[in-house]
Amino acid sequence: MAAVFRKMYSSPAMSVTSRVIAALLGGYVLATAAGIAVAAWLPGEKHNGVIAGMLLTFTFWAGAVIWCFATRTAVRAWLGLLLVSGLLVAISAARGWIA
Amino acid sequence: MSSAELGTGHFRQSMNWLHTWAGLVLGWLLYFMFLTGTLGYFDEEIDRWMKPEIVAVAPTLSHVELVSLGETYLKTHAEGASEWWVGLPTSRDTSLSVSWKTAIDPDTQEGGAWVTQYLDTATGEASDARDTGGGQTLYRMHYALHYMPAVIAYVITSLAAFFMLMALITGIVIHRRIFTDLFTFRPGKRQRSWLDMHNIMSVLPLPFHLMITYSGLVFLMFTTMPGVVQSQYADNSEFFAAVFSEPSHEAAGQSAASLGMGELAAIAGQHWDDVVFAHVGIKHPGDQNAVAEVYKAGFDDILDAPILRINAVSGEILDESKPDRGPAAGVYEVLVHLHEGLFANTGLRWLYFLSGMLGTGMIATGMILWTSKRRQRLGKRGIAGRGLVFVEKLNAGAIAGLLVAVAVYFWANRLLPLDLDGRAAREVDALFIALGLCLFYPLMRTVQRAWIELLGLAAVLFALLPVLNALTTSHNLASSIGNQDWIMASMDFSFVCTGLILAYAAIRLWRRQHQSKPAIKSVNRERGERSKSHNASGDSSYDPSRDTSEVTS
Amino acid sequence: MTATVLFGLLLASLGLGLTPLSMSRHYRSLGWQMPSKDSSQRALRWSGWLLLAISVWLCVSFSGVGLGLVWWAGWLTLSAVVFSLFLTYRPGWFLPLVVLLGIATILTLVSMFLVQP
Numbered sequence: 001m002a003a004v005f006r007k008m009y010s011s012p013a014m015s016v017t018s019r020v021i022a023a024l025l026g027g028y029v030l031a032t033a034a035g036i037a038v039a040a041w042l043p044g045e046k047h048n049g050v051i052a053g054m055l056l057t058f059t060f061w062a063g064a065v066i067w068c069f070a071t072r073t074a075v076r077a078w079l080g081l082l083l084v085s086g087l088l089v090a091i092s093a094a095r096g097w098i099a
Numbered sequence: 100m101s102s103a104e105l106g107t108g109h110f111r112q113s114m115n116w117l118h119t120w121a122g123l124v125l126g127w128l129l130y131f132m133f134l135t136g137t138l139g140y141f142d143e144e145i146d147r148w149m150k151p152e153i154v155a156v157a158p159t160l161s162h163v164e165l166v167s168l169g170e171t172y173l174k175t176h177a178e179g180a181s182e183w184w185v186g187l188p189t190s191r192d193t194s195l196s197v198s199w200k201t202a203i204d205p206d207t208q209e210g211g212a213w214v215t216q217y218l219d220t221a222t223g224e225a226s227d228a229r230d231t232g233g234g235q236t237l238y239r240m241h242y243a244l245h246y247m248p249a250v251i252a253y254v255i256t257s258l259a260a261f262f263m264l265m266a267l268i269t270g271i272v273i274h275r276r277i278f279t280d281l282f283t284f285r286p287g288k289r290q291r292s293w294l295d296m297h298n299i300m301s302v303l304p305l306p307f308h309l310m311i312t313y314s315g316l317v318f319l320m321f322t323t324m325p326g327v328v329q330s331q332y333a334d335n336s337e338f339f340a341a342v343f344s345e346p347s348h349e350a351a352g353q354s355a356a357s358l359g360m361g362e363l364a365a366i367a368g369q370h371w372d373d374v375v376f377a378h379v380g381i382k383h384p385g386d387q388n389a390v391a392e393v394y395k396a397g398f399d400d401i402l403d404a405p406i407l408r409i410n411a412v413s414g415e416i417l418d419e420s421k422p423d424r425g426p427a428a429g430v431y432e433v434l435v436h437l438h439e440g441l442f443a444n445t446g447l448r449w450l451y452f453l454s455g456m457l458g459t460g461m462i463a464t465g466m467i468l469w470t471s472k473r474r475q476r477l478g479k480r481g482i483a484g485r486g487l488v489f490v491e492k493l494n495a496g497a498i499a500g501l502l503v504a505v506a507v508y509f510w511a512n513r514l515l516p517l518d519l520d521g522r523a524a525r526e527v528d529a530l531f532i533a534l535g536l537c538l539f540y541p542l543m544r545t546v547q548r549a550w551i552e553l554l555g556l557a558a559v560l561f562a563l564l565p566v567l568n569a570l571t572t573s574h575n576l577a578s579s580i581g582n583q584d585w586i587m588a589s590m591d592f593s594f595v596c597t598g599l600i601l602a603y604a605a606i607r608l609w610r611r612q613h614q615s616k617p618a619i620k621s622v623n624r625e626r627g628e629r630s631k632s633h634n635a636s637g638d639s640s641y642d643p644s645r646d647t648s649e650v651t652s
Numbered sequence: 653m654t655a656t657v658l659f660g661l662l663l664a665s666l667g668l669g670l671t672p673l674s675m676s677r678h679y680r681s682l683g684w685q686m687p688s689k690d691s692s693q694r695a696l697r698w699s700g701w702l703l704l705a706i707s708v709w710l711c712v713s714f715s716g717v718g719l720g721l722v723w724w725a726g727w728l729t730l731s732a733v734v735f736s737l738f739l740t741y742r743p744g745w746f747l748p749l750v751v752l753l754g755i756a757t758i759l760t761l762v763s764m765f766l767v768q769p
Contacts, residue, residue: 070113286740
């Protein structure tokens with residue numbers, strides 16, 4: 001079973017599909033997490049931080065997409081996204097703990 | 100989907116793959132967005148052409164006189180309205196217009212709709228302008244599409260814009276020697292020429308392309324990135340109130356005699372030292388709390404000029420300020436204004452238009468390049484796969500077809516009966532029916548023929564628009580120039596120029612098809628030449644076509 | 653003020669026009685011999701960049717940051733399109749065009765001093 005799965009997963013078509021999903025959905029989630037982290041930490045008025053966060057989301061998303069297609073395997077693409085998104089969520093949460 | 104470039108660990112090759120596919124997948128939609136958006140830089144001018152009944156305002160009347168003229172009309176036709184506005188002629192719009200917001204019935208909650216009329220300054224009465232979507236509808240399509248709820252369209256167009264952003268970033272990465280190729284165009288060499296043209300159209304206005312794409316995303320970010328707002332605000336409306344709220348002036352419910360709009364305009368004229376106004380309005384006319392708002396025709400650098408608020412009863416100036424909402428909101432405002440280019444005068448507007456057209460051409464040549472590259476790889480005897488033929492046919496139908504469809508939109512404006520129900524909507528239907536037919540047309544023809552015939556059709560349709568205008572209205576090039584109606588004249592003239600450019604393209608393609616046999620020879624000759632020139636070339640230029648062939652072979 | 657902006661824009665075109673002259677590829681297509689040394693090419697390139705830098709400073713200081721940059725970028729795009737067309741279809745006219753631009757720039761500069769005192 002695992003062998004079948006591995007074989008299917010290592011096919012080029014699967015790899016591309018997986019990367020595309022990672023780039024679009026995973027990238028979007030990462031971008032939102034990054035925007036939230038900026039909004040949570042940026043000093044000044046609250047709405048100002050939110051706008052700054054939103055302005056930057058697309059830059060983070062673009063970075064995530066590049067990562068997804070530049071890295072060697074689709075699995076690494078997903079792992080990288082998960083790691084950074086987790087980190088960003090932790091950063092946002094830390095703001096809540098401090099406040 | 101060839102994915103050999105991926106997973107090799109070669110950064111530039113991966114980015115090459117991403118560039119190709121991010122550009123192709125939503126390329127036709129992006130072409131639609133860029134073309135209609137670029138036409139949107141002349142939305143008001145197109146409006147003027149599509150509403151030929153509007154009488155251009157005589158330049159002898161002063162602003163105060165025009166505002167009084169508008170007020171007289173509003174008093175007789177819009178009593179009880181909650182807002183009155185007079186739109187004054189500007190350099191882009193030669194009409195005098197009045198708009199009002201109908202009162203909301205407290206019981207049924209009906210009303211609150213905006214009504215606009217154009218006035219004939221000679222009679223003071225409304226000119227019976229035809230029901231048309233005008234340039235505004237054409238411009239709205241580039242982000243709100245059509246036939247679908249706005250929110251869904253925003254998500255689709257934002258996704259397309261994001262693909263565009265990725266195509267731009269990866270394009271910069273793979274184009275190593277971006278400045279070396281800056282001016283290089285080698286015509287008559289098929290794929291090489293398409294690549295040169297794609298490079299020129301992408302690199303020269305690169306700042307514009309990046310700005311327009313990123314600001315396009317930012318424009319719709321409140322719809323597409325709701326998570327960021329929700330994380331900080333329990334109630335979204337609290338956020339929007341902080342970002343977008345304007346000072347509100349409620350009606351007192353007690354009537355009071357207010358100053359005339361002409362007098363209020365005169366007060367603003369004194370305050371600003373006779374500056375040109377764009378709009379003068381009164382909120383709650385006839386009420387004790389009536390407030391006049393005056394908008395300048397100019398801008399503060401690229402941002403909105405301050406608005407002047409005047410107490411309409413006492414004539415006292417309330418405030419002249421712009422709310423400062425913080426640095427990030429400031430950046431947002433700058434991006435939005437750069438995107439819209441409302442501050443641009445005629446010269447700068449044409450530069451915007453040029454950049455937008457180059458962007459449209461960048462997308463079109465990119466799509467053609469995709470097919471041209473694969474054709475060349477097949478060689479003389481290779482048989483094209485179904486995917487390649489499909490993209491080739493769709494390219495012809497979409498790229499040339501949209502030009503036909505836009506021309507049909509203008510034709511529909513003149514030919515549809517004036518009393519037709521939902522006339523404005525039928526104009527847009529005509530555009531999309533034409534586009535649909537054009538998309539199917541290449542299925543019945545060879546790709547070459549489809550290109551020539553659709554481009555030829557678009558050329559004829561555009562070139563004949565001034566003739567149609569002369570036959571169906573009282574406007575023609577000579578009379579427009581005689582009446583100093585420069586916008587109408589420029590529109591007619593631009594249509595002829597568009598027709599000539601498209602005709603030139605169609606004739607070039609036709610000639611090339613009729614020399615198709617020598618063309619095959621020239622491919623071989625060119626190949627020999629190219630390898631030679633590479634050896635002799637002093638500056639080793641980056642050659643993406645060679646790059647991909649290395650990767651895929 | 654208009655003359656200053658015009659001067660800034662012409663200077664930008666001139667600066668951009670010097671760039672292809674500094675590239676060996678275009679140099680050859682103009683029908684000239686390659687310069688014996690790299691130094692003249694480098695001089696052309698650096699003076700091109702210098703003129704571009706001065707022009708953007710002029711545009712920004714006289715039209716405001718936003719408007720100045722938009723004008724500058726848009727104008728350079730137009731100039732580059734025109735240059736590309738000349739280099740492709742009339743390479744022989746390119747040098748006269750740049751010289752003409754230079755003369756126009758100097759004339760605008762002179763007129764600025766004549767109008768202002």
